[in-house]
Amino acid sequence: xxxxxxxxxxxxxxxxxxxxxxxxxxxxxxxxxxxxxxxxxxxxxxxxxxxxxxxxxxxxxxxxxxxxxxxxxx
Numbered sequence: 001x002x003x004x005x006x007x008x009x010x011x012x013x014x015x016x017x018x019x020x021x022x023x024x025x026x027x028x029x030x031x032x033x034x035x036x037x038x039x040x041x042x043x044x045x046x047x048x049x050x051x052x053x054x055x056x057x058x059x060x061x062x063x064x065x066x067x068x069x070x071x072x073x074x
Contacts, residue, residue: 004074
């Protein structure tokens with residue numbers, strides 16, 4: 001298992017990018033995709049995975065709300 005720092009951002013389309021809800025978390029995970037499945041059991045397959053400078057990013061934008069999870073290995 002690897003230990004990750006997780007940055008979460010939720011953007012509501014009404015409030016926009018100016019007022020996102022953010023959280024930080026730490027977790028030991030075999031695969032960050034398991035974390036996404038646990039948080040979004042219905043929509044986890046709609047998330048897009050990207051890698052940016054060693055950080056794993058999962059994004060899902062419905063047009064109304066946007067979820068962004070960034071996993072950085074500690």
